[in-house]
Amino acid sequence: MESLLDFQLNQALGASRSGNVTAQTSGTTADAARAAAEDFESVFLAQMMEAMFAQVGEDNPFGGGPGENAFRGMLNEEYAKVMSQAGGLGLSDRLTSEILRYQEAADSQGGESQ
Structure with a gap:
């Protein structure tokens, strides 16, 4: 499960960095930043839910078993999305503004060196 979460985190971070590599309009940059922030928040929420459901015993509505154990992670990810x-927790709003702020700073530094 850790490797899946690492993959999702790297994918979200890569999406946030793609705005610096290609020339995009501010609308699509903001959309990409928002998507990356929501992805990051969903990974964070999935990790929280994974820890929460780890404390729940097998006495639950689905009855437990290996099938439930196999798909619980995916269910947590979908809940988190x-x-x-x-x-969510409001984390994606703050992350979006920070991503855009860092992109603007990087763009202004790139423009000064040319």
Whole structure:
């Protein structure tokens, strides 16, 4: 499960960096920053939910078993995506503004050196 979360985190970070590599309009840069922030927040929420559900015993609505264990991680990820898109913890809003701030700073530094 750790490797899947690492992959998702790297994918979200890569998406946030792609705005620096290609020339994009501010609207698509903002959209990419928002998507990266929501991805990051969903990974964070999935990790929190994984820890939360690890404390829940096998006495749950689905009855436990190896099938439930195999798919619980995916269910947590989907819950986390929905929570993040619905506002989540508010982390994605703050991350979006920080990503855009760093991109603007990098763009202004790049323009000064030319």
